[in-house]
Amino acid sequence: MLDIRLIRENTEKVKERLQVRGKGDEASVDLILEVDGKRREVIAQVEKLKAERNSISKDIGARKAKGEAADDLLAGMKEKSDLITELDKQQTDLDEQQRQLLLSVPNLPHAACPIGLDAAANPVVRTFGEKPTFTFKPVEHVALVEKLGLVDFAAGTKISGSGFFVLRQQGARLERALLNFLLDLHTREHGYTEVSPPFLVREASMYGTGQLPKFREDMYQLEGEALFLAPTAEVPITNLHREEILNRNQLPISYAAYTPCFRREAGSAGRDNRGMIRVHQFDKVELVKIVEPQHSYEQLETLRKHAERVLELLGLHYRTIELCTGDMGFGAAKCYDIEVWAPGSDSYLEVSSCSNFEDFQARRMNLRYKTEEKKNVFCHTLNGSGTALPRLFVALIETGQQEDGTIQLPPVLHSYFGDSAIR
RNA sequence: GGGCAGGUGGCAGAGUGGUCGAUUGCGCACGCUUGGAAAGCGUGUGUACAGCAAUGUACCGGGGGUUCGAAUCCCCCCCUGCCCGCCA
Numbered sequence: 054m055l056d057i058r059l060i061r062e063n064t065e066k067v068k069e070r071l072q073v074r075g076k077g078d079e080a081s082v083d084l085i086l087e088v089d090g091k092r093r094e095v096i097a098q099v100e101k102l103k104a105e106r107n108s109i110s111k112d113i114g115a116r117k118a119k120g121e122a123a124d125d126l127l128a129g130m131k132e133k134s135d136l137i138t139e140l141d142k143q144q145t146d147l148d149e150q151q152r153q154l155l156l157s158v159p160n161l162p163h164a165a166c167p168i169g170l171d172a173a174a175n176p177v178v179r180t181f182g183e184k185p186t187f188t189f190k191p192v193e194h195v196a197l198v199e200k201l202g203l204v205d206f207a208a209g210t211k212i213s214g215s216g217f218f219v220l221r222q223q224g225a226r227l228e229r230a231l232l233n234f235l236l237d238l239h240t241r242e243h244g245y246t247e248v249s250p251p252f253l254v255r256e257a258s259m260y261g262t263g264q265l266p267k268f269r270e271d272m273y274q275l276e277g278e279a280l281f282l283a284p285t286a287e288v289p290i291t292n293l294h295r296e297e298i299l300n301r302n303q304l305p306i307s308y309a310a311y312t313p314c315f316r317r318e319a320g321s322a323g324r325d326n327r328g329m330i331r332v333h334q335f336d337k338v339e340l341v342k343i344v345e346p347q348h349s350y351e352q353l354e355t356l357r358k359h360a361e362r363v364l365e366l367l368g369l370h371y372r373t374i375e376l377c378t379g380d381m382g383f384g385a386a387k388c389y390d391i392e393v394w395a396p397g398s399d400s401y402l403e404v405s406s407c408s409n410f411e412d413f414q415a416r417r418m419n420l421r422y423k424t425e426e427k428k429n430v431f432c433h434t435l436n437g438s439g440t441a442l443p444r445l446f447v448a449l450i451e452t453g454q455q456e457d458g459t460i461q462l463p464p465v466l467h468s469y470f471g472d473s474a475i476r
Numbered sequence: 477g478g479g480c481a482g483g484u485g486g487c488a489g490a491g492u493g494g495u496c497g498a499u500u501g502c503g504c505a506c507g508c509u510u511g512g513a514a515a516g517c518g519u520g521u522g523u524a525c526a527g528c529a530a531u532g533u534a535c536c537g538g539g540g541g542u543u544c545g546a547a548u549c550c551c552c553c554c555c556u557g558c559c560c561g562c563c564a
Binding site: 429 | 526527
């Protein structure tokens with residue numbers, strides 16, 4: 054949520070920054086200011102009346118305490134109160150209008166963000182390794198996992214429907230190895246605090262991180278309950294500190310969490326949905342940072358390096374792209390996607406997305422910290438999907454596949470997996 | 477699922493219609509004291525909104541109502557805790 058003061062005081066700048074997203078959001082700005090203007094007029098009016106009422110009421114109380122009559126003071130008070138009630142209603146109404154408008158406006162892209170309309174305009178900012186070469190034609194993961202009995206898609210469909218899969222035997226074990234590897238890496242070497250949160254969250258939490266009100270259709274909600282299945286660990290983890298005022302010396306806070314993620318993927322049926330690439334439930338290790346504003350961009354780089362390090366240790370070729378203004382998510386001010394190479398599919402798969410939300414989420418969540426000057430300032434929140442497991446899984450086995458049908462695993466996984474290869 | 481009790485400032489905990497943004501204690505900050513610390517003493521200690529400012533307004537879980545006036549009375553909702561039942 055943007056700061057109304059920022060919109061008021063830097064109107065043209067805000068419009069310009071919204072315009073570069075290319076979604077026409079800048080049109081809301083004038084409307085917001087119009088509502089804000091009316092709102093402030095009403096506030097000025099009603100507060101003046103309230104001040105009068107309070108002062109006269111006080112006098113009435115004082116007289117009654119002394120046993121004196123106060124009829125002269127009471128005259129006209131009822132009317133004044135009724136007027137206040139009426140103006141209060143107007144103000145509540147305008148407040149709500151303004152809130153809804155503000156909630157529907159995306160974050161302002163950082164000044165350094167590349168400008169563009171869609172994914173085609175995203176520059177590659179880093180690559181690691183090279184596309185591996187094969188002496189044979191590499192196979193796509195679907196064929197690979199079925200042959201080795203790692204994943205049973207039919208069983209997933211039977212149990213839960215399309216978009217679900219069952220990991221079996223070495224497949225299940227590889228996933229478990231990856232989870233442990235990821236959590237160990239981030240907690241032991243990158244200094245993150247491990248957290249295991251609930252997977253079901255209440256509505257207030259979904260508002261906090263911005264899934265609601267705009268993206269209700271993408272979420273699973275429990276029938277008859279005000280609970281949602283978390284679409285990412287970002288929701289429970291960031292909400293750990295909702296409505297809090299942190300001490301400066303607590304920052305930065307860094308969390309790593311494994312959770313499953315639940316997504317309806319409504320409207321995406323038939324698109325990109327082969328195998329494990331786009332599913333309704335997947336595991337992920339998420340990284341979340343809560344930081345001071347002045348450090349948030351260096352922290353974003355750090356976060357990104359931590360996410361990239363995963364792929365580097367696994368010896369996977371990847372590229373990191375910076376999202377352009379038109380392709381960036383709703384709440385992000387700057388965002389990197391890390392895409393790992395999947396040779397069997399001959400494509401890059403997004404496994405990780407590292408965003409700086411600046412104070413966009415913190416404002417919604419009322420998450421602040423106390424500065425040395427004892428000012429309460431909104432924190433900046435960052436999050437990076439440390440890695441979406443199924444896609445990492447896909448890249449790993451497609452990259453490690455051998456001509457004899459086995460899959461060679463990178464050395465860092467040997468002890469976690471208990472073997473050097475899947476055979 | 478059945479029954480009950482509660483939601484007040486960082487925390488604990490008073491307050492049942494008027495000078496209460498709220499007694500007090502703890503905590504915290506600063507000062508005095510001390511060789512230094514503890515103790516003790518003193519002072520201070522919420523947030524948001526409006527306003528150039530002085531200042532004003534709002535907030536005792538949320539919303540509505542009664543009243544000149546509500547933390548306090550009435551209604552609805554949300555949340556938390558406890559007991560019983562059921563259950564991994």
